[in-house]
Amino acid sequence: MDQPLTFSQLARIAPLDEKTKAQVLNQEAGLSKTQKYEISKLCWDLLSAVFIAKVDQKKEEMLREMAEQGAEYEPEDFQHIEDEIIADLLIKIDGVK
Secondary structure (H helix, E strand, O other): OOOOOOHHHHHHHOOOOHHHHHHHHHHHHHOOHHHHHHHHHHHHHHHHHHHHHHHHHHHHHHHHHHHHHOOOOOHHHHHHHHHHHHHHHHHHHHHHO
């Protein structure tokens, strides 16, 4: 079974600016459990927000293609968007393990 993400792995994949990411990683040893929890929660919240934004963006693109170019999509095509974005995130996670 795969191991859960460590704090530093989560910080590396979270959509933080490089300065903040480096600061978090450099100060990890001195952070309290509460601070690590709060930072981890923020990282997951940011990842979730990016996921939702990417799903919404892709759906909007597909709808625009349907309206402007006559593209045809099946309902399943819209359902697969989340799967594709999750797959991309899993690749990113595997890259830090």
